[in-house]
Amino acid sequence: MSTPDLNSRPRLAPGCRLSETSKPQRVLLMPERALRLNGPSLEIIERCDGNHTVGQIVTELQKRYSKAQPEKVESDILGYLGRLHDQRALDFD
Amino acid sequence: MSTPVPNPLVLVAELTHRCPLHCVYCSNPLELTKRENELSTETWARVLGEAAELGILQVDFTGGEPLARPDLTQLVSAARAAGLYASLITSGLPLDEKRLDALSSAGLDHFQLSFQGAHRESAAKISGTETHAQKLSVARWVKQRRMGLTLNFVIHRENLGELKDMVRLAEEIGPERVEFAHVQYYGWAFKNRMKLLPTREQLAGSLEIIRQAEERLRGRIRVEYVVPDYYAKYPKACMGGWGRKVLLLKPDGDALPCHAANVLPGMTFENVSRRSLRQIWYESDSFQKYRGEGWMPELCRTCDRRGQDFGGCRCQAFLLAHDSGSTDPVCSKSSQRVLVDAILADVDAMARSEAATAVSPPAPAPDWVYRANPR
Numbered sequence: 001m002s003t004p005d006l007n008s009r010p011r012l013a014p015g016c017r018l019s020e021t022s023k024p025q026r027v028l029l030m031p032e033r034a035l036r037l038n039g040p041s042l043e044i045i046e047r048c049d050g051n052h053t054v055g056q057i058v059t060e061l062q063k064r065y066s067k068a069q070p071e072k073v074e075s076d077i078l079g080y081l082g083r084l085h086d087q088r089a090l091d092f093d
Numbered sequence: 094m095s096t097p098v099p100n101p102l103v104l105v106a107e108l109t110h111r112c113p114l115h116c117v118y119c120s121n122p123l124e125l126t127k128r129e130n131e132l133s134t135e136t137w138a139r140v141l142g143e144a145a146e147l148g149i150l151q152v153d154f155t156g157g158e159p160l161a162r163p164d165l166t167q168l169v170s171a172a173r174a175a176g177l178y179a180s181l182i183t184s185g186l187p188l189d190e191k192r193l194d195a196l197s198s199a200g201l202d203h204f205q206l207s208f209q210g211a212h213r214e215s216a217a218k219i220s221g222t223e224t225h226a227q228k229l230s231v232a233r234w235v236k237q238r239r240m241g242l243t244l245n246f247v248i249h250r251e252n253l254g255e256l257k258d259m260v261r262l263a264e265e266i267g268p269e270r271v272e273f274a275h276v277q278y279y280g281w282a283f284k285n286r287m288k289l290l291p292t293r294e295q296l297a298g299s300l301e302i303i304r305q306a307e308e309r310l311r312g313r314i315r316v317e318y319v320v321p322d323y324y325a326k327y328p329k330a331c332m333g334g335w336g337r338k339v340l341l342l343k344p345d346g347d348a349l350p351c352h353a354a355n356v357l358p359g360m361t362f363e364n365v366s367r368r369s370l371r372q373i374w375y376e377s378d379s380f381q382k383y384r385g386e387g388w389m390p391e392l393c394r395t396c397d398r399r400g401q402d403f404g405g406c407r408c409q410a411f412l413l414a415h416d417s418g419s420t421d422p423v424c425s426k427s428s429q430r431v432l433v434d435a436i437l438a439d440v441d442a443m444a445r446s447e448a449a450t451a452v453s454p455p456a457p458a459p460d461w462v463y464r465a466n467p468r
């Protein structure tokens with residue numbers, strides 16, 4: 001699995017987008033697949049907009065989930081982004 | 094014991110049976126829907142709305158060749174307006190940049206381009222047409238517009254030797270995703286199966302090529318490989334299980350749980366011009382018929398894998414064992430597995446005699462059954 005660089009700016013790859021906000025269950029839509037997004041996963045994906053760096057996403061989520069261990073939050077996010085990158089759902093610019 | 098019926102997630106919209114190609118493995122039915130029986134733009138638009146309400150997330154526009162529908166752009170708009178993810182599954186012709194722009198502005202999310210081979214000559218032999226150069230241009234145009242791109246290589250014994258070149262071609266084009274899918278043996282491909290099935294040895298070689306490609310391309314191109322299940326120990330879940338995930342509409346509006354379901358005897362299908370998608374999904378006989386476990390033979394009903402493969406493919410059970418309610422003959426637990434093994438043994442023998450003809454007088458190879466062009 002690829003580990004994302006903290007300075008890169010992830011954005012959704014061509015062919016991937018978030019489902020509309022009007023639907024109760026948000027999903028990440030991609031070719032032949034849809035990934036259910038809940039709580040943190042949605043908050044991460046919403047920040048994959050080509051503006052936030054990986055490092056910023058980590059810091060913001062560490063603040064939001066201040067009760068969790070910061071290292072754990074970071075490694076979870078890096079793992080999640082790396083997996084999505086390998087599935088070609090994300091580009092790292 | 095009956096578990097609630099899940100809502101469908103995918104709508105496969107076969108817009109037309111018209112197609113400029115004549116592939117030897119085409120899964121289109123042998124009897125093609127005539128143009129005047131195709132659903133209208135308005136009906137499709139209504140159906141797409143109903144699909145989204147039912148909980149469907151994605152629509153695959155396919156055919157035949159969906160580009161043969163002049164109203165394709167309108168249908169993509171209707172899909173997006175309903176909140177669906179819109180995919181186009183196409184051979185890439187007839188298409189020019191202007192039309193692609195229109196499709197892109199209408200919100201087409203994903204473009205799946207099918208290839209018949211890595212080279213012009215082999216592709217022409219399979220599809221009976223010259224299309225290779227056009228496909229390369231189309232792939233380039235799609236990438237320029239930042240739409241999702243999947244390349245789909247349909248593979249079989251005749252072109253399996255080109256697999257490495259196909260990987261190289263994919264690497265050059267650089268889509269997000271590439272799919273190498275062995276032909277499924279229904280429709281035309283079932284008639285041609287002796288010519289299309291790879292030998293066990295060829296299959297093993299191809300698996301190694303794919304494994305290496307996956308590793309090398311990780312993070313750049315997602316590689317997917319669909320093997321012919323004749324070589325597997327257990328069958329595949331046909332369409333994710335009968336009436337569990339996919340709803341397929343024929344050009345005339347008939348609703349099917351699986352794209353080959355119309356070969357099954359005694360099945361009648363509801364049509365979207367008379368019933369709503371919701372009624373069809375939850376109530377129609379055809380979707381109920383092999384849904385759940387009630388229909389299963391003892392062998393499957395008592396098997397741990399029933400929640401994974403749902404007893405396999407009904408069409409395969411019918412085509413091979415002549416009983417659509419039996420365990421898929423691919424399953425190694427089935428007494429009918431001998432039927433599949435006999436086919437594989439024949440394939441092996443034929444491949445060996447083909448190799449022998451290099452030094453001896455040519456033996457007649459089976460002729461392709463070409464598909465006649467629908468009007």
Ligand code: SF4
Nearest residue numbers: 112114115116119157
């Ligand atoms: S398999 Fe070939 S001939 Fe059949 S519909 Fe697809 S592109 Fe057309």
Ligand code: SF4
Nearest residue numbers: 393396398399404424
């Ligand atoms: S017996 Fe039926 S459920 Fe079990 S593996 Fe075979 S086909 Fe699947």
